[in-house]
Amino acid sequence: MPNKAAPDASRRSETARRAILAAALDLVAEVGYAKLSIEGIAHAAGVGKQTIYRWWPSKGSLLFDAFLTLAGEGEATALPDTGDLAADMKMVLRATVDELNDPRFDQPMRALHTEIVHDPVLAADYVKRLDEPMRELKKQRLRAAQRVGQLIEDVDLDVAVDMLFGPVLNRWLQHTGPLTHDYVDHVVDTALRGLGPR
Amino acid sequence: MPNKAAPDASRRSETARRAILAAALDLVAEVGYAKLSIEGIAHAAGVGKQTIYRWWPSKGSLLFDAFLTLAGEGEATALPDTGDLAADMKMVLRATVDELNDPRFDQPMRALHTEIVHDPVLAADYVKRLDEPMRELKKQRLRAAQRVGQLIEDVDLDVAVDMLFGPVLNRWLQHTGPLTHDYVDHVVDTALRGLGPR
Amino acid sequence: MPNKAAPDASRRSETARRAILAAALDLVAEVGYAKLSIEGIAHAAGVGKQTIYRWWPSKGSLLFDAFLTLAGEGEATALPDTGDLAADMKMVLRATVDELNDPRFDQPMRALHTEIVHDPVLAADYVKRLDEPMRELKKQRLRAAQRVGQLIEDVDLDVAVDMLFGPVLNRWLQHTGPLTHDYVDHVVDTALRGLGPR
Amino acid sequence: MPNKAAPDASRRSETARRAILAAALDLVAEVGYAKLSIEGIAHAAGVGKQTIYRWWPSKGSLLFDAFLTLAGEGEATALPDTGDLAADMKMVLRATVDELNDPRFDQPMRALHTEIVHDPVLAADYVKRLDEPMRELKKQRLRAAQRVGQLIEDVDLDVAVDMLFGPVLNRWLQHTGPLTHDYVDHVVDTALRGLGPR
């Protein structure tokens, strides 16, 4: 039994919702995460603060929703499959770093990741609605590679995905090095060939 | 001609410095990054706010210094070398996840990483004073493995390090899965063997 | 041509009207004037806010109506006349202070007076619908006294009423002293006898 | 033992204090009591809100202080004494109504009285710092009148003061009639002569 009356979603203003999400993206890109304020978003969206507090429990969840409109929730249905696993993975990862290098995506993604680092609830949501679906697509491509003998059979596909995509995300988050196409090519080649001899 | 008089470091109070760093660690562990305030740290350390602002340019750099006292700057001089690369890497990574799972380390590290994500200057400092030295140790161990034929010759060692350590850091930051010894074992085995057949 | 359609009073819900007035009185007595809100009244009355805004132009006018239901508009038809002016005035004033000391009346009256102080329109309404009728009754009693030689002929009856009732109201409003029967007796005696010698 | 550290008054900024009081007076005169906000005062005074909240417990006490700067705390030392009580009281009361009719005084005084009506603590302060001293001056003048036989001996001087000044304040607060010199003359004459015959 909820002790606080939930707002009636059927009456929600779609106009306001969209204005808020757009304003959040614009503002985070403009002023950066540190200076992003609910008050600023409300003002930029031409909306009362309460309208934000009514529908989002935290700045993180708002950023998450905003990010989803940017990413297009569940837009991709499959990774490219030209028959050459290495080439396909390089293509995907190159597109990823291009996105990460795009200022329009960079700031919102950093903001979202910051929230995820500190908010396990939000992180769970992120895993379920963004990470899992994307991970599934990646695993599907890897399974297809297994079928044509381009990937060993007895590998943990989650670990495989982590090894292919983790290093790039880390380098971006931690500014430990430049995000280039060369780097991702190296990562794909190394991951596929393995570090050990033979 | 500097327009702002630099503080005279020779007169700096070591007592205050230590109290501030300790209070920062205690507080971030206690209340979390989001509720961590300079004012709170100053109060907990029994110190005036100005003493913090005088010596640290940002909350991030303070957290960095605090973290260094926790990690023990440049304490380790070499990674273990029993002759078995896989076993050694598993040992190191298991120790790493144990640390990441330790509440005393978890919050300060998350706080530091948050700052790094948004502050390239701090990130550069982090890379130079923490990431680079640790990375060098790891590369030394990998070079030793190359000498005894446990690691292929023509591999980019930076990429190798990223593939071994990146997935763990990632999983921790994004809460994408549990950080277990099993997981790191999988990662090491897979990285060494490679994803491709043969 | 009115630009705002006037509500059709014939369709007005008497139930809602009464619930609102009752809720206003209850709430002002319970939480005090400062924390009295239209929203709170609407909620307590089980009524939509619009129903209040439709029928009352201001919080003051609502309080005024509520107060009228408490006072019983134009209920008294004459002041007591035992033939002894002083005794009759003391009786009336004692009843007045008893009312002012009654918590049920105290808060609503203070609220109403606050609104009157700042709203000349409401004040005019108050004068016409509450002050004037009461004042007329008082003047009637004074005129009767004049007829039997208990009050001088050439006195401004409005001034006389002000001198008898004003001090009590003031003392109550300003908390300048306790409102006792003794005090009103003093006022009546002094007013009738005059301050000057003889 | 106070549970909340009291601010250190010795460090108080006199500039800020004066700016706040002046801004409060200006604003209440300009926009009226109903639209007077702490935020507005702070802004007009070029001051942070906290500086107001630090030094005044309520809007009422701020208005009180502001009013004191307007009235000049304890400025008058004695009422005029020409030997003619009636003439002197008329002079004083005429000055009073002139003040009440002055827009510069009207709004702040109404604001202050509103707060007093609802805040007994503030009312006590008002009585002590403004009402009592003024009342004492009035009573001194009345005592002087008693000495020269212009006022009866056995009268409660507080009641006498209430009868002379109460009606004017009342008429002003409640808008029950115009505040004219004629009116105060009537009041003084009637009070001194008394309502009863002879």
Next chain:
DNA sequence: AGATAAGCGAGACGGTACGTCTAGTCTTCTC
């Protein structure tokens, strides 16, 4: 040794933003 000056604890200052509350308007649905 006394003067000088810096760091220090303390905390007031002008501000920004927080998250909550209410005003008054508007919209939707029911009776």
Next chain:
DNA sequence: GAGAAGACTAGACGTACCGTCTCGCTTATCT
């Protein structure tokens, strides 16, 4: 068409911190 319900824009509330500043006090260095 009035009414219950409640979302909407707007903005004040009182609180928490920001980063700067000023105040005495304590040290350390320099005449």
